[in-house]
Amino acid sequence: MSTTRPLHHAFMEAAAAHPDRTAVVEPGQASVTYAQLEQLSDRLSDRLAAMGVQRGDRVGIYLRKSIDAVAAIYGILKAGATYVPVDPGAPPARNAYIMANCAVRTVLVEARVADKFRAELQALGADVPLLVQDGTGGGEPLAALLDALDAQVPAPIANHPLPGADELAYILYTSGSTGKPKGVMLSHENAVSFVDWCSETFQPTPEDRFSSHAPFHFDLSILDIHVALKHGAALVLIGEEAGKDPQNLARLIAEEQISIWYSAPSILALLAQFGKLARANYPHLRSVLFAGEVFAVKHLRTLCELLPDPRYYNLYGPTETNVCTYYEVLPPVPAERSTPYPIGKVCSHLEGRVVDEHGVDVARGAEGELCITGRGVMQGYWAMPEQTARGFYTGADGRRWYRTGDIVVEAEDGNFTYRGRRDRMVKRRGYRVELGEIEAGLYRHPQIEEAAVVAVADEEAGVKITAFLSCKQERPLSLIELKRFCAENLPLYMIPDRFAWQTGLPKTSTDKIDYQRLKEMA
Amino acid sequence: MQRLMELKEEMGATVKDFILREFLPGEAPENLTDDIPLISGGILDSIATLKLVMFVEERYGITLEAHEVDREHLDTVHDIVELLASKK
Numbered sequence: 001m002s003t004t005r006p007l008h009h010a011f012m013e014a015a016a017a018h019p020d021r022t023a024v025v026e027p028g029q030a031s032v033t034y035a036q037l038e039q040l041s042d043r044l045s046d047r048l049a050a051m052g053v054q055r056g057d058r059v060g061i062y063l064r065k066s067i068d069a070v071a072a073i074y075g076i077l078k079a080g081a082t083y084v085p086v087d088p089g090a091p092p093a094r095n096a097y098i099m100a101n102c103a104v105r106t107v108l109v110e111a112r113v114a115d116k117f118r119a120e121l122q123a124l125g126a127d128v129p130l131l132v133q134d135g136t137g138g139g140e141p142l143a144a145l146l147d148a149l150d151a152q153v154p155a156p157i158a159n160h161p162l163p164g165a166d167e168l169a170y171i172l173y174t175s176g177s178t179g180k181p182k183g184v185m186l187s188h189e190n191a192v193s194f195v196d197w198c199s200e201t202f203q204p205t206p207e208d209r210f211s212s213h214a215p216f217h218f219d220l221s222i223l224d225i226h227v228a229l230k231h232g233a234a235l236v237l238i239g240e241e242a243g244k245d246p247q248n249l250a251r252l253i254a255e256e257q258i259s260i261w262y263s264a265p266s267i268l269a270l271l272a273q274f275g276k277l278a279r280a281n282y283p284h285l286r287s288v289l290f291a292g293e294v295f296a297v298k299h300l301r302t303l304c305e306l307l308p309d310p311r312y313y314n315l316y317g318p319t320e321t322n323v324c325t326y327y328e329v330l331p332p333v334p335a336e337r338s339t340p341y342p343i344g345k346v347c348s349h350l351e352g353r354v355v356d357e358h359g360v361d362v363a364r365g366a367e368g369e370l371c372i373t374g375r376g377v378m379q380g381y382w383a384m385p386e387q388t389a390r391g392f393y394t395g396a397d398g399r400r401w402y403r404t405g406d407i408v409v410e411a412e413d414g415n416f417t418y419r420g421r422r423d424r425m426v427k428r429r430g431y432r433v434e435l436g437e438i439e440a441g442l443y444r445h446p447q448i449e450e451a452a453v454v455a456v457a458d459e460e461a462g463v464k465i466t467a468f469l470s471c472k473q474e475r476p477l478s479l480i481e482l483k484r485f486c487a488e489n490l491p492l493y494m495i496p497d498r499f500a501w502q503t504g505l506p507k508t509s510t511d512k513i514d515y516q517r518l519k520e521m522a
Numbered sequence: 523m524q525r526l527m528e529l530k531e532e533m534g535a536t537v538k539d540f541i542l543r544e545f546l547p548g549e550a551p552e553n554l555t556d557d558i559p560l561i562s563g564g565i566l567d568s569i570a571t572l573k574l575v576m577f578v579e580e581r582y583g584i585t586l587e588a589h590e591v592d593r594e595h596l597d598t599v600h601d602i603v604e605l606l607a608s609k610k
Contacts, residue, residue, distance in 0.1 A: 241592070244568055248588040274572045461569075479549045480558060480565060487564030495564045 004165040004189040008077035010230035018206055018232040024067050025236045027256055030138030032067050040139050043146050044075025049158035053105050055080030060099045060107035064088045065237050066136035069216055072108050080161030082168040085216040096120035098173050102183050102382045106131055165189040171382055172219055174319050175432045183382030184319045193349040193375035194322045198227045202287055206232035213238050213263040219319040223262055246275035254280035260287045264430030265295035272303040291315035292430035294340045294462045304331035316343035320378045320402055324350050325416055338459060342415040350374035354410055359393050369422055370408045371401040426455040426463050431493045441490040447471050450505045452513045456522045466522040467496040468505055476501040533603045540577050545570050556600040561593045584609040
């Protein structure tokens with residue numbers, strides 16, 4: 001099975017075949033050709049080798065989405081190392097935790113956050129040399145940094161080590177139920193098997209122009225970057241601010257002639273409602289892919305009405321497997337339909353089964369947990385052997401199956417439908433949210449006596465989160481006070497949609513908070 | 523000058539009324555002051571912000587530019603009123 005080539009080889013072949021084609025675009029700002037991206041990433045790889053970075057080492061990327069960041073990804077891979085991208089908007093303390101956790105050899109970081117970040121690393125006892133560049137954009141700040149380092153001591157041209165199929169290509173950190181992020185380890189084989197499945201399913205060509213809407217620390221970016229640049233296509237980067245503004249996005253899709261769009265459903269729902277899509281034409285748009293949460297049918301219907309021509313694909317899968325099932329939605333969406341579309345069938349490079357709580361296969365039509373095995377399934381969580389062990393079970397066939405935690409039902413036609421979670425995690429606007437983390441945030445308020453958070457499916461928003469609270473004083477906090485407190489203590493995407501004050505929360509016979517009862521009340 | 527003051531007052535009351543009705547059911551109106559942070563304070567999420575923009579565009583017959591729909595321009599009732607008044 002280890003015939004898999006390393007992830008970056010497909011890009012290098014595309015660069016050899018299409019040196020003058022556009023590889024990456026920063027709309028309205030800059031673009032680079034395949035040859036330029038190849039050269040810049042080669043230079044970084046030489047510099048990393050000169051710093052002593054070896055096959056199997058981790059290298060962090062703490063840069064805004066940019067040509068620089070794409071060059072960093074390929075430079076790190078060419079050095080035989082594993083790239084670790086973090087959210088450039090997250091607190092430096094969180095990013096320092098991640099970089100210390102997986103013991104990176106160095107981090108590419110922007111000057112604006114470098115001092116704070118360095119201090120946070122030192123506080124954790126991590127002595128990591130940083131590669132500090134002055135901003136991002138067009139690859140120029142990265143090139144300037146490499147020029148400056150070369151002027152001191154030139155980096156000799158290094159051979160590219162050849163990582164094995166089971167060595168790590170990247171580590172993506174996701175929300176952990178304990179409040180500490182956990183690092184999902186993906187190997188070259190994991191990545192390449194997924195990228196090859198995308199090639200087979202979506203048939204990209206060098207004429208395609210891919211959107212890059214998701215941030216690079218999200219697994220959606222794997223498809224955007226590595227599928228586009230395998231096929232000689234163009235990757236159009238959409239920054240975080242532009243990415244939230246539906247009218248701007250609609251204009252960008254038209255002007256940049258995006259042909260393959262991929263994002264969380266929530267941004268497509270915003271586009272459908274607020275993007276004024278009818279203002280422009282989108283003749284190039286041929287595929288719309290979405291993943292990360294349930295797409296509320298109401299908004300999907302509107303989108304398909306406004307944009308009837310592209311093909312629509314509902315992709316499903318946790319970071320641990322990347323996409324593992326998919327379903328093509330065929331417009332129009334019937335007016336009477338209100339139930340979400342299925343998540344579909346298992347991708348060809350993977351296998352799935354549905355089991356009960358004892359790990360026994362359930363009959364078709366019964367609810368159970370979806371488990372996945374095959375070439376795309378992660379190697380485990382970085383430095384978390386117990387969590388890794390809990391994430392898998394070994395089947396009677398001796399194979400290791402990843403437990404998605406998602407409860408599904410298989411229909412007669414073999415398509416799976418998503419029913420909910422086994423645990424207390426929900427997906428909201430594409431983010432993983434642990435309800436326990438919201439409760440922990442609420443309990444930090446001195447006046448809150450009890451907090452219980454439940455999520456229920458919602459036709460409009462996909463999921464609605466309600467916090468039930470009881471307080472220590474007569475007068476409960478006002479809604480404004482509560483929301484402001486949450487905004488200071490939780491990421492904005494975790495703030496509940498509703499707050500309900502109770503005089504004591506309902507309890508079960510064993511005196512635990514009765515979540516079933518609360519769900520009915522929500 | 524007098525007319526501008528009156529216009530701003532009316533706009534402030536209208537915006538507050540909309541926010542209270544749509545996003546803060548049950549909140550005492552006096553708690554929603556002119557300088558409470560709406561977006562950074564977790565009161566308006568991205569969808570709520572867009573709904574507010576649609577409402578004021580329709581109500582006052584104006585158009586907000588894409589770059590104006592952000593925290594910098596819309597974070598308080600005061601900011602919103604200033605932006606709206608500049609378009610009248």
